[in-house]
Amino acid sequence: MKNDFLKRVKGALLSKEEAKTISGGYDHSYDYKCFFVCCPGGASGSPVINVNGCSDTRYKYYAPQFASGYCVDCS
Amino acid sequence: MIVQSFWSKPFLKDSNHPNARFKGGWLHEKYFYYSTALSCLKFKEFYKEVDLYTDSNGEKILKTILNIPYSNYHNTLDPLNDYHENLWALPKLHTYSNQNTPFIHADTDVFIWEKFSDKIVNNPIFCQNIEDNYPIYGETLDHILQILDWIPTEIINSLYKHKRVVAFNAGVLGGTDLDFYKKLYRSAIKMIQENNHLFHKIDVGMLNMIYEQHLGHAIADKNNISIHPLFENIDPKFTQLTNFHLAGFHTKYVHAIGYAKKSVYACEQIEALLLYEFPEYYNRIKHNGLHNSLWKEQYEIKESRKNFLLTMFQWLRNNSISHIYNTKFSLNNSVKILDEGETITILFTKPQTNEIEKLELIDWDNILLYFQEPLSINELCNELMNDSDISKKYTKDKLLDKILSFVIDKCLIHEIFIPENVLELSL
Structure with missing residues (x-):
């Protein structure tokens, strides 16, 4: 019986954090994975659409100076 | 010296927007009052003076009606009433800039069970924690940098220097460098005034973390002032700082940050902790709040539940x-x-x-x-x-x-x- 319990819980103990009932964080209206800094006009590079699976279809340029590696064409 | 602040304008402005602060951002307004009372009383256990900076409405509600026992009330925030109600961090910056001696500003949703380390709070700037590239900042900058007319140079410098967004969390903030806080206020006011005409195009509530926490970090960075955090390696859900279930016996610091205020579980714990630790204040605040129609009875804790919680609190602490x-x-x-x-x-x-x-x-x-x-x-x-x-x-x-x-x-x-x-x- 206890071996069955261990099988069910071991993976989580090794790879996941406990999901606590109460957590916090900033209220926000946007999808986290759809973050791209807006570049000034004239940013160069190959356009990439829907990076990270976002539904935002604006062109995103490779921009290694930003954490996401991409930025959004403001125009 | 502990200072706290309360600006009534966003609290009283009806809004369902997640980034507004109607009811202080809480599930129900009574939890704002219970939280403020609990926060004030817990800080008073460890610090001699706990002062509140507020406006005329705040003074009437918190001092005259509820009699929350701050050491001193300062009515300083009425001049901010022409600013947009979603700029809820502005009164905090105003309060920081008004300090003439080293200070610790704590939000009224922060609760402590031990004094802060002097080694940390006696620095020029200290904060709750550093927020290193939390996704929400990027989203916000992505949204607003396209629209705003004027961005402080320090923000641009910081983005290019770090190649990511670095900020501090101001749940608790302060230190000895009073000039820094005056400069931060001036720069934030300029950012707000220069972009005021564009506020209808942006989510103004999202701007708070930029002109307070990101700009503050950026100005300190530009001036080579070290920022000392009370806590290291805090994740964006703040799971290490929202341990209400361990409060008082295993965790000595809890912050009901962001959407924790909407959690029925967190709100219940705050009410129960006030009842357990300060029963006379709890009963008086509840009576005065209901009697003066500050709130209507809702989410009441049943007697059996109260008995369970109070028994557990006692057992865990003893x-x-x-x-x-x-x-x-x-x-x-x-x-x-x-x-x-x-x-x-x-x-x-x-x-x-x-x-x-x-x-x-x-x-x-x-x-x-x-x-x-x-x-x-x-x-x-x-x-x-x-x-x-x-x-x-x-x-x-x-x-x-x-x-x-x-x-x-x-x-x-x-x-x-x-x-x-x-x-x-x-x-």
């Missing part, structure tokens, strides 16, 4: 951690386990509403299965440490800490676990 580790817990009699092969679900009575809740056991929740027979946290850890992979990942102390958090969460918040020979205690 016993050593090793005693708690060695106490046997078992599933509440009302818990039912539904084993459907791969899927195991439990049914339990949610103590906040008395409704039956269903919980599918996923990941850590499968630990519940071990407690079909009475078992202590220590016994469970010994059992788990027999597994070589688990004993490689965890030390015994680390695993004890994790299992303690899991068990007390399911006990205190949900009454799924019941400790043996505890509820018979009379208060």
